[in-house]
Amino acid sequence: GQNIDQPTEMTATEGAIVQINCTYQTSGFNGLFWYQQHAGEAPTFLSYNVLDGLEEKGRFSSFLSRSKGYSYLLLKELQMKDSASYLCAVRDRNDYKLSFGAGTTVTVRA
Amino acid sequence: DTAVSQTPKYLVTQMGNDKSIKCEQNLGHDTMYWYKQDSKKFLKIMFSYNNKELIINETVPNRFSPKSPDKAHLNLHINSLELGDSAVYFCASSQTSQAGELFFGEGSRLTVL
Numbered sequence: 591g592q593n594i595d596q597p598t599e600m601t602a603t604e605g606a607i608v609q610i611n612c613t614y615q616t617s618g619f620n621g622l623f624w625y626q627q628h629a630g631e632a633p634t635f636l637s638y639n640v641l642d643g644l645e646e647k648g649r650f651s652s653f654l655s656r657s658k659g660y661s662y663l664l665l666k667e668l669q670m671k672d673s674a675s676y677l678c679a680v681r682d683r684n685d686y687k688l689s690f691g692a693g694t695t696v697t698v699r700a
Numbered sequence: 701d702t703a704v705s706q707t708p709k710y711l712v713t714q715m716g717n718d719k720s721i722k723c724e725q726n727l728g729h730d731t732m733y734w735y736k737q738d739s740k741k742f743l744k745i746m747f748s749y750n751n752k753e754l755i756i757n758e759t760v761p762n763r764f765s766p767k768s769p770d771k772a773h774l775n776l777h778i779n780s781l782e783l784g785d786s787a788v789y790f791c792a793s794s795q796t797s798q799a800g801e802l803f804f805g806e807g808s809r810l811t812v813l
Contacts, residue, residue, distance in 0.1 A: 625802075631806070633802075
């Protein structure tokens with residue numbers, strides 16, 4: 591199975607940068623995913639890493655180090671609409687099951 | 701058109717009752733899921749079906765029974781509801797069982813009194 595850890599809450603100012611860390615332990619790694627979930631809404635897919643390195647997608651970037659069991663999601667030029675919960679998820683290579691962390695609630699302040 | 705739709709959106713019921721939540725996806729995906737999100741926002745997989753076949757069955761009480769009449773539909777029936785069943789239940793789909801990009805429905809908030 592997977593053990594996924596991420597901070598519970600983070601606060602940042604509009605226009606700033608925030609980095610959300612995620613560490614994981616897994617018996618069989620097959621990809622790391624980040625999802626965004628606004629309060630009261632469904633999670634939506636943000637990014638996917640299966641190889642080490644940085645994947646950039648507009649204002650959002652995600653990094654993976656498989657040897658360290660570590661990923662981060664970087665949110666740049668923060669906007670008020672980025673206030674949401676960010677979920678780190680790890681896929682198992684045996685059954686392709688996606689297991690989620692508890693999520694990090696990011697609050698963007700003016 | 702909503703890609704993954706589930707009904708009802710809200711469900712309030714008494715302990716001991718039986719209830720169902722329905723889910724439909726119009727994306728042509730092969731795989732569908734039920735996830736449970738508790739009050740601490742922890743999203744946990746319950747079941748997954750690929751082309752109507754059960755492929756993931758996590759350790760959930762057998763009071764929970766999924767049914768997939770076809771690959772576009774996955775329903776969840778819950779018997780003898782308990783207080784601890786109160787949660788938001790999300791249906792999701794993915795193109796294949798190996799895809800990690802899941803498309804979630806809006807969720808069904810179940811409250812057991």
